[in-house]
Amino acid sequence: MQLPQYLLAIDQGTTNSxxxxxxxxxxNIGSYQLPLKQFYPQEQWVxxxxxxxxxxxxxxxxxxxxxxxxxVNQIAAIGITNQRETTxxxxxxxxxxxxxxxSWQDRRTADYCEQKNKNQQIASEIQEKTGLLLDPYFSAxxxxxxxxxxxYAREQAEKGEILFGTVDTYLLWQLTKGQxxxxxxxxxxxxxxxxxxxxxxxxxxxxxxxxxxKILPVVHDSSSFFGxxxxxxxxREIPITSVIGDQQAAVVGQVCFKPGMLKATYGTGGxxxxxxxxxxxxxxxxxxxxIVYRLNGESTYGLEGGFFSAGTIVKWLRDQxxxxxxxxxxxxxxxxxxxxxxxxxIPAFNGLGAPYWRPDVKAALVGLLQSTTxxxxxxxxxxxIAYQSRDLxxxxxxxxxxxxxxxxxxxxxxxxxxxxxxxxDILNLKICRPRCIETTAxxxxxxxxxxxxxxxxxxxxxxxxxxDATFISQxxxxxxxxxxxxxxxxxKQLLQPS
Numbered sequence: 001m002q003l004p005q006y007l008l009a010i011d012q013g014t015t016n017s018x019x020x021x022x023x024x025x026x027x028n029i030g031s032y033q034l035p036l037k038q039f040y041p042q043e044q045w046v047x048x049x050x051x052x053x054x055x056x057x058x059x060x061x062x063x064x065x066x067x068x069x070x071x072v073n074q075i076a077a078i079g080i081t082n083q084r085e086t087t088x089x090x091x092x093x094x095x096x097x098x099x100x101x102x103s104w105q106d107r108r109t110a111d112y113c114e115q116k117n118k119n120q121q122i123a124s125e126i127q128e129k130t131g132l133l134l135d136p137y138f139s140a141x142x143x144x145x146x147x148x149x150x151x152y153a154r155e156q157a158e159k160g161e162i163l164f165g166t167v168d169t170y171l172l173w174q175l176t177k178g179q180x181x182x183x184x185x186x187x188x189x190x191x192x193x194x195x196x197x198x199x200x201x202x203x204x205x206x207x208x209x210x211x212x213x214k215i216l217p218v219v220h221d222s223s224s225f226f227g228x229x230x231x232x233x234x235x236r237e238i239p240i241t242s243v244i245g246d247q248q249a250a251v252v253g254q255v256c257f258k259p260g261m262l263k264a265t266y267g268t269g270g271x272x273x274x275x276x277x278x279x280x281x282x283x284x285x286x287x288x289x290x291i292v293y294r295l296n297g298e299s300t301y302g303l304e305g306g307f308f309s310a311g312t313i314v315k316w317l318r319d320q321x322x323x324x325x326x327x328x329x330x331x332x333x334x335x336x337x338x339x340x341x342x343x344x345x346i347p348a349f350n351g352l353g354a355p356y357w358r359p360d361v362k363a364a365l366v367g368l369l370q371s372t373t374x375x376x377x378x379x380x381x382x383x384x385i386a387y388q389s390r391d392l393x394x395x396x397x398x399x400x401x402x403x404x405x406x407x408x409x410x411x412x413x414x415x416x417x418x419x420x421x422x423x424x425d426i427l428n429l430k431i432c433r434p435r436c437i438e439t440t441a442x443x444x445x446x447x448x449x450x451x452x453x454x455x456x457x458x459x460x461x462x463x464x465x466x467x468d469a470t471f472i473s474q475x476x477x478x479x480x481x482x483x484x485x486x487x488x489x490x491x492k493q494l495l496q497p498s
Contacts, residue, residue, distance in 0.1 A: 004073065004074055004075060004076035004077075005023065005024065005074055005076065006021050006022065006023055006029070006070060006074050006075055006076065007021070007022045007023075007075070007076060007077055007078075007079060007445040007448050007449055007454075008020070008021060008061060008064075008065075008075050008077075008078045008079075008238070009021075009022060009078070009079045009080075009081065009441040009442070009444045009445045009448070010057055010060075010061065010078060010079070010080045010081070010171065010444070011081050011082075011246070011438070011440055011441040011444065012036075012053055012056075012057060012080075012081075012082045012083060012167050012168075012171060013036070013082075013083050013246065013267065013268070013440075014036070014038070014083045014086075014103065014104070014105070014267070014268040015035065015036055015038065015268055015311075016033045016034065016035055016036055017033060017034045017035075017036050017053060017056030017057055017059075017060050018031060018032070018033040018060060018438075018441065019031070019032050019033075019057070019060035019061045019063070019064045020064070020438055020441040020442075020445070021064055021065075021068055021070065022441075022442065022445040022449075024449070024454055025464065026436070026442060026445065026446065026461075026464040026465075027436075028436050028438055028441070028442065029068060030064050030067055030068040030070075031064060031438065031441075032060045032063040032064035032067060033060060034056045034059060034060055036048060036052060036053065036056060037049065037052060038103065039100065042108070044106070044107035044108065044110070044350060044351075044359075045106055045107075045108050046102075046103035046105040046106040046350070047100035047101060047102060047103060047106070048086070048100060048101040048103055049097075049100060049101065050088045050090065050097045050100070050101045050170055051097065053101070053167060053170070053171070054170070054171065054174045057171055057174075058233065061234070062234075072234045072235050072236055072238065073236065075234075075238050076239075076448075076449075076452055076454070077238065077239045077240065077241040077242075077448045077449070077451070077452050078175075078229065078238055078239070078240045078241070078448065079240075079241065079242035079243070079244075079441075079444030079445050079446075079447060079448030080168050080171055080172065080226075080240065080242065080243045080244075080444060081168075081243075081244050081245065081246050081249040081440050081441060081443065081444040082166065082167040082168040082171070082187070082243075082245060082246055083103075083104060083167055083246055084104060084166060084167075084186075084187055084190045084245040084246060084247065085104035085137055085138050085139050085142075085166065085190050085191075086101050086102065086103050086104050086139075086166060086167050087101065087102045087139045087142035087143055087146070087164070087166065088101045088164070088165055088166070088167065088169075088170045089143070089146050089147075089150075089153065089157075089162050089163065089164050089215070090162065090163055090165075090170065090173075091156075091161065091162055091163075092160070092161055092162060092163050092178075093161070095173070095174065095178065098146060098150050098153055098156075098162060099146050099149075099150050099153075101167070101170075102142040102145070102146070104137055105268075105269075105308060105350045106136065106142065107136045107350055107351055107359045108136065108142075108145060109136040109141035109142065109144075109145055110136050110351075110359040110360065112136075112141055112144075112145075113134050113135055113136055113141060113359075116134055117134050122134070122208065125204070126192060126205065126208075127282065128282070129195045129196070129197070129202055129204075129205065130189070130192055130193075130194060130195065130196060130202075130205070131189065131196050131280065131282070131288055131289025131290055131301075132189075132190070132192055132288050132289075132290075133286070133288060133357055134192070135357055135359070136359055137306075137353070138190060138191060138192040139164075139166060139190060139191040139192060139193070140191055140192035140193050140205070140209045140211065141192070141209065143164055143191075143209065143211050143215075144209050144210060144211060147210070147211070157211075157212050157214075157215050158212055160212075160214045160215070162215055163181055163215055163217070164211075164215040164216055164217070165181070165183065165217055166183060166187045166190070166191070166245075168183055168184070168187050168243045168245070169181065169182065169183045169187070169217045172226060172227070172240065172243065175227075175229045175230070175233060175240065176227045176228065176229065176230055176240075177230040177232070177233075179227060179230070180226060180227040181217045181218065182217045182218045182219070182220055182226055182227075182243075183217045183218075183219055183220070183243065184219065184220055184221065184222045184224070184242075184243040184244055184245075184294065185199065185219055185220075185221065185222060185291045185293075185294035185299060186222055186244050186245040186248040186290070186291050186292070186293060186294070187243070187244075187245045188201075188217075188219045188291075189290050189291040190245060190290070192205060192209070193205050193206060193209070193211065193216070194219070196280065196289065196290070196291055196299065196301070197280065199219070199294075199297075199299065200219075201213055201216055201219075220243070221294045221295055221296065221297065222242060222243065222244040222248070222252075222293040222294050222295065222447055223241065223242050223293075223295055223447035223448070223450045223451045224241070224242070224243075224451060225239065225240075225241055225451060226240040226241065226242075226243055227239075227240055228240065239452075240448075241447070241448040241449075241451035241452055242444050242445075242446075242447035242448040242450075242451060243444075244293060244443060244444055244447060246265070246440045247265055247271045247273055247304065247306075247440075248273070248290075248291070248292050248293055248302075248443070249439075249440045249441070249442075249443030249444050249447075250263055250265045250271075250273070250410055250411075250439045250440045250443055251263050251273050251275065251292050251293070251302065251443065252293060252442075252443030252444075252446050252447060252461075253410065253434075253436075253438075253439030253440060253441070253442035253443035253446065254408040254410060254434065254439050254443075254465070255458075255461060255462040255464075255465040256273070256275050256408065257275065257300075257458045257459075257461075257462060258275060258277070259275055259276055259277035259279075259402075260274070260275065260400070260402045260404065261274075261275045261406075261408070262274045262275075262396070262404055262406065262407050262408065263407070263408045263409070263410065263439075264389060264407055264408070264409050264410075264411075265409075265410050265411040265439075265440065266310045266311065266385060266409065266410075266411040266412070266413035266414055266419075267310065267311050267411040267412055267413070268310065268311050268312055269306055269307055269308045269309060269310050269311075269312070269353070270306065270307045270309075270310040270385060270388060270389060271304065271305075271306040272304065272305050272306070272389065272392045272393070272396070272407075273290075273292065273302045273303070273304045274302055274303045274304075274396050274400060274404075275292055275300065275302050276289075276301050276302055276303055276400065277300060277301065278298075278299075278300065278301070279301060280299075280301040281301070281303055281399055281400065283303055283395070283399045284398070284399060285355055285394075285395035285398045285399050286305075286354055286355035286356070286357055286395060287303045287304060287305045287354055287355065287392070287395050287396065287399060288303070288304050288305070288354070289301060289302070289303060289304075290302055290303075290304050293447070295450075303396060303399055303400065304354075305353070305354035305355060305391075305392035305395060305396070306353050306354055307347075307352070307353045307354065307388040307389075307391075307392070308347075308348075308349070308350045308351065308352075308353050309347035309348070309349050309350070309363075309384075309388075310385050310388075310411075310413055311327075311411075311412060311413055312347070312349060313345070313347045313381040313382070313384060313385065314327045314330050314381065314382075314413070315327070316347075316349065316381075317330065317377070317378055317381050321374075321377075323374045323377060323378055324378065328415070328416075330378055330381070330382060330416065331416045331417070331418045331419070333374070333375050333378045333379070334375070334378055334379040334382050334418050334419075335418055336375050337373070337375045337376055337379055339379075340367075340376045340377075340379050340380040340383060341367075341369065341371070341372065341376055342367045342486060343365065343366070343367045343368060343369075343372055343376045343377060343379075343380045344365075344366045344367055344380055344383075344384070344387075344486065344487055344490040345363070345364075345365055345366075345377065345380040345381050345383075345384045346361075346363055346364045346365075346366065346384070346490060346491060346494055347363055347381070347384050347388075348361045348362055348363045348364070348494070349363050354391075354392060354395070355391055355392065355395045356391075356491075356495065358495060361494055361495065364490075364494055365377065365380070366490040366493070366494075367490070382416070382418070382419050382422065383422060383426075383483075385413070385419060385423070386419070386422050386423045386425075386426040386427070387426065387483075387484065387487040389423060389426070389427060390426050390427055390484055390487075391491075393407075393427055393429070404429065405429060405430060406429060406430045406431075406432060407423075407427065407429045407430070407431050407432070408432045408433075408434065409423070409431055409432065409433055410433070410434060410437045410438075410439040410440070411437065411440075412437070414433050414437055415437065417469070417471075420433060420469075420471045421471050421474070423471070424471040424472055424473045424474075425473045425474060425475035425479075425480060426475070426480060426483065426484060427473075428473045428475075428477075428480060429473075430470055430471070430472055431470065431471040431472075432467055432469075432470050432471075433467070433468045433469045433470070433471075434465060434466060434467060434468055435466040435467065435468040436466070437468075446461050446464075
């Protein structure tokens with residue numbers, strides 16, 4: 001019998017399902033992915049199929065094993081990482097979803113959040129307990145919406161006949177054939193229902209959102225024994241030894257284990273996380289406090305800011321405007337012009353995230369002239385990713401006393417070297433790209449291996465990280481200041497009440 005020598009990382013993202021194989025040296029030896037559909041039944045509603053997520057996950061896992069000619073007996077453990085906040089409710093006995101998964105991008109509860117936020121006491125208590133702001137982005141209002149709009153859902157919830165989970169919980173339940181209903185502290189911390197100080201589901205918040213506690217999963221450490229896959233699924237039971245939300249998994253994959261270390265993931269959206277160590281800092285600049293990971297019952301905290309449109313900008317330029325044939329073309333097109341000629345794209349397709357938190361704002365192209373070409377618009381789209389990042393970095397530096405000098409980047413968009421150079425120029429930080437840009441999956445694998453004893457400590461894990469390229473600003477301070485000032489001017493015009 002072949003000895004287990006690989007870790008299988010499941011990465012269920014927003015637009016793709018992926019499975020990755022890692023060896024003990026953290027080398028990604030194989031990957032397989034399938035696209036995941038998104039549905040838009042109404043303006044600012046975004047839904048997905050839980051069953052498609054599940055089928056894709058199994059198909060990706062089996063395909064990557066076949067592709068690499070690796071048997072299931074060679075898999076030591078599975079780690080799961082996932083798009084966060086996306087909300088699924090399903091029947092406890094059958095596993096049948098009550099309703100499509102409501103995406104983290106979905107804004108249907110914006111009016112509800114706006115009304116609740118008028119009560120400063122409620123808004124303050126939510127931030128104090130959860131580290132989050134009351135926004136449609138997070139899970140609680142999505143759960144309430146399903147309970148209120150699906151016939152008999154609330155009645156079934158009160159009887160304990162249905163279960164709630166973020167994507168990790170749903171996949172874990174399916175992998176164990178209903179034996180395990182659990183999540184980890186990072187995913188729990190994104191629901192608006194979990195007190196990140198007491199490490200418990202909060203009764204006051206459950207009452208506020210009218211959600212019965214019996215539908216919620218058990219919360220474990222991020223590196224922990226979550227159960228075993230049912231033997232019917234892969235032909236034998238496989239331990240599941242890590243579960244961690246995707247942005248936190250990227251922190252682990254980027255080995256940002258010390259306070260002050262900063263990572264940015266550029267995928268569908270852009271998410272920047274700053275490790276603040278054992279101190280949970282309450283932001284005064286519209287960032288959120290979150291659990292970055294929990295090990296041995298002790299949480300490491302972080303500040304996070306996210307914007308909803310990064311890769312979606314390129315997708316929009318390609319699919320809706322037809323300015324690109326492939327996403328990778330955007331780099332060459334951006335290089336073909338020396339500037340945007342003061343064209344700015346504000347990509348508020350799903351409102352503006354941090355630090356603005358304006359779900360009502362619509363996207364806009366500002367500064368168009370008769371001489372504007374598709375190259376100017378494509379470049380403006382890529383530049384918007386850097387400007388949104390600068391918005392967040394400015395907020396981080398106001399909340400966190402120590403100076404920030406480096407940013408470690410990952411995600412599909414960091415293959416674009418023009419973008420990373422412009423990012424270095426606008427942020428005036430050293431940008432570091434790792435050899436393996438699939439750091440989300442790597443983080444899940446690292447923590448799966450930690451639980452197995454493959455790695456003895458975070459320090460040992462840190463030695464496995466390898467750099468690929470670094471980018472340092474080549475722009476003058478005057479040019480940087482001018483470009484960013486024009487971005488801020490465009491944003492302010494958009495934020496003004498009509």
